[in-house]
Amino acid sequence: MTFPVVGMVGGGQLARMTHEAGIPLGLKFKLLSDTPQDSAAQVVSEVVIGDYRDLDTLRAFARGCDVITFDHEHVPTEHLRALEADGIPVRPGPDALVHAQDKGVMRARLAEIGAPCPRNRIVSDPADAAAFAEEAGGFPVILKTVRGGYDGKGVWVVRSEADAAEPFRAGVPVLAEEKVDFVRELAANIVRSPHGQAVAYPVVESIQVDGVCDTVIAPAPDLSEELAGEAQQLALRIAAELDVVGHLAVELFETRDGRILVNELAMRPHNSGHWTQDGAITSQFANHVRAVLDLPLGDPRPRAPWTVMCNVLGGDYPDMYQGYLHCMARDPQLKIHMYGKDVKPGRKVGHVNTYGDDLADVRERARHAADYLRGTITE
Numbered sequence: 001m002t003f004p005v006v007g008m009v010g011g012g013q014l015a016r017m018t019h020e021a022g023i024p025l026g027l028k029f030k031l032l033s034d035t036p037q038d039s040a041a042q043v044v045s046e047v048v049i050g051d052y053r054d055l056d057t058l059r060a061f062a063r064g065c066d067v068i069t070f071d072h073e074h075v076p077t078e079h080l081r082a083l084e085a086d087g088i089p090v091r092p093g094p095d096a097l098v099h100a101q102d103k104g105v106m107r108a109r110l111a112e113i114g115a116p117c118p119r120n121r122i123v124s125d126p127a128d129a130a131a132f133a134e135e136a137g138g139f140p141v142i143l144k145t146v147r148g149g150y151d152g153k154g155v156w157v158v159r160s161e162a163d164a165a166e167p168f169r170a171g172v173p174v175l176a177e178e179k180v181d182f183v184r185e186l187a188a189n190i191v192r193s194p195h196g197q198a199v200a201y202p203v204v205e206s207i208q209v210d211g212v213c214d215t216v217i218a219p220a221p222d223l224s225e226e227l228a229g230e231a232q233q234l235a236l237r238i239a240a241e242l243d244v245v246g247h248l249a250v251e252l253f254e255t256r257d258g259r260i261l262v263n264e265l266a267m268r269p270h271n272s273g274h275w276t277q278d279g280a281i282t283s284q285f286a287n288h289v290r291a292v293l294d295l296p297l298g299d300p301r302p303r304a305p306w307t308v309m310c311n312v313l314g315g316d317y318p319d320m321y322q323g324y325l326h327c328m329a330r331d332p333q334l335k336i337h338m339y340g341k342d343v344k345p346g347r348k349v350g351h352v353n354t355y356g357d358d359l360a361d362v363r364e365r366a367r368h369a370a371d372y373l374r375g376t377i378t379e
Contacts, residue, residue, distance in 0.1 A: 004293055005030055007065030009052050011038030013339035013348070014071035014269045014285075017277070019044050021285035027293075032061045039339045040071070055079045062088045069246060069292045070268055073100045074148070091194070091245040091292040092267045099242055100267040103175050104146040110262055113241045115234060117262050118253070120177040122146075126164035129176050133158075136178040143167040144175045155211065180261060182253035186220055187272035188235035191247050191287040191297055198239060199287065199300045200232040201280060206251065206272045212348070213271045215366070216309040218279055218302060221359060223254075231260050238265070247288040249273060271311070271351075276300070278335040278353040279307025304355040306362045310370035312350040314343040317375025320350075327352075327369045334369050 003026045008015045011033025019029045019040060032048050033041040041047045050057040052075050059082070062068055067089045080094035099106040107120050119136050123129045123143070133141045145154040145167060157179065158164045167174045185206045192198040202219035219228070235250040249270035251263040273284035282290075282298025290297050312320070320343060327334055331354065338350035350373070354366040371377045 003027055004066035005064055006289065006292065007032070007062055007068045008040065008044075008071060009058070009061075009068060009075055010071035011035070011040040011047075012071050013039045013341075015040035016043055016339060017274075017337070018069075018071065018269060018285045018288060021283060022289045025289070027289065030061070030065055032058070039341060042340045053079075055082055058083060059086065062086070067091055067292050069288070070097075073097060073267060077101065089292075093243065093245065096242045096244045097267055100265045102146050103144055103264075104173055106265055107175065109242065110238070113237070115238060115262050116260060118142075118177045118180050120175060122173050123176040124174075125168060126161045129158060129164040129174070130161035132176040136176075140179045142177040142179055144177065145170050146173045146175050148172070153211075180253045180255060182255050182261075184220075184254050185263065186223070186231060186252040186254050186260065187216070187270070188231040188250045188252060189247065189270065189273045189276075189284060190232070190235045190239055190250075191284065191291050191300070192236075192239045192244050193291045193297060194245050194294045196240070197297055198236055199282075199297045200236060201273065201276060201284070201300045202302055203228045203231045204272055204275065210346075212311070212313075212346075214311055215363075216272050216275050217359070217363070218275045218307045218309075227254070227258070227260060234260070234262070238262075246291045247273065247284050271348075274337070274351050275307045275309040275353055277337065279303055279355050305357050306359045307353060307355040308359075308362045308366040309351050309353050310366040311348055312338070312352060312370050312373045314341075314345050314347040314349050315374040315376060316345065318343040320373045323373045323375075327372055331365050331369065334365065336369070336373075 005028045007030045009032045016039045029044050030046045031044040048061050077094045077098050080090050110117050133139045140157050140159045143156045143158050156167050187206045188203050189201040204216050204218045205220035207215040239248045247269050249266040253261045269284045276283040335353040341349045352369045354362045356362045
């Protein structure tokens with residue numbers, strides 16, 4: 001029996017966890033990684049070290065793969081078109097992925113399909129940014145480089161024209177957006193297969209600290225059924241309109257007047273879906289693998305009333321393994337997921353999942369474990 005080979009471009013923790021989800025299915029993974037020390041390169045048996053921005057490297061890597069997928073959105077769009085021309089299935093394809101690569105393209109397309117978004121437009125210089133601010137009701141406004149930003153990088157809160165010079169120094173187009181008065185951030189995670197089957201996970205609340213995802217609560221507390229359903233339907237519609245294959249995370253603002261607005265799109269497994277590893281019948285990683293291979297998708301329903309994920313960030317306590325004794329003894333239901341990364345202050349090195357019937361208890365357990373592993377607390 002021959003099992004398919006999944007080619008994964010990018011060697012980060014998303015690739016590592018996607019590989020883990022494919023092991024029970026007997027799937028073979030081939031990895032294109034920047035270095036042998038990358039998170040996924042430590043665990044995948046067939047690793048190619050190379051530059052994903054080089055077309056010859058990509059073509060050589062793709063030989064023998066039945067499908068190509070990604071743990072990031074940075075592969076040049078024209079390279080993906082070349083792979084498709086070579087007959088290699090690329091999922092998600094370049095026509096979809098460009099909407100996660102380029103925020104200007106994303107905003108234009110979302111406007112075409114009538115998806116609710118913050119007011120926005122491309123601006124040419126600080127004076128144009130100031131003009132946009134006047135159109136949008138005044139400073140502050142948000143400026144974003146259209147490509148390359150993540151975890152708060154490439155994003156600026158601008159409070160004056162003089163404050164707006166920095167984003168333009170990168171030499172790439174800059175997108176201006178109104179600064180939304182929101183209650184909280186939500187995420188709608190869905191998975192879609194090539195023939196159009198799709199599943200939607202419960203809408204979650206995503207709590208950011210310094211531009212980095214800190215905590216995810218599934219499902220989002222006190223979210224009305226109507227708004228939750230609207231968010232899921234919006235994510236499913238975006239996936240269908242953009243012809244997304246695989247996992248799609250639609251990051252949303254919940255506004256003070258009870259609306260949802262699209263903030264960002266990610267076409268790969270996403271931090272807001274890590275809770276599904278232990279809290280859903282089928283994880284985002286397992287369903288992403290199923291989708292890119294066009295297998296029937298798994299059940300996305302939660303296993304418990306509440307699941308909470310907390311990211312584990314590096315701190316001043318590098319030997320996190322020593323914290324396992326305390327964390328596991330204190331909470332036998334705790335699930336720890338570490339990425340094999342060197343511990344550096346502020347770096348995502350893992351996450352923990354907790355679940356149960358009482359939200360306050362589940363949150364406290366996750367927070368305690370993440371803080372203890374980081375060394376923020378010692379008891």
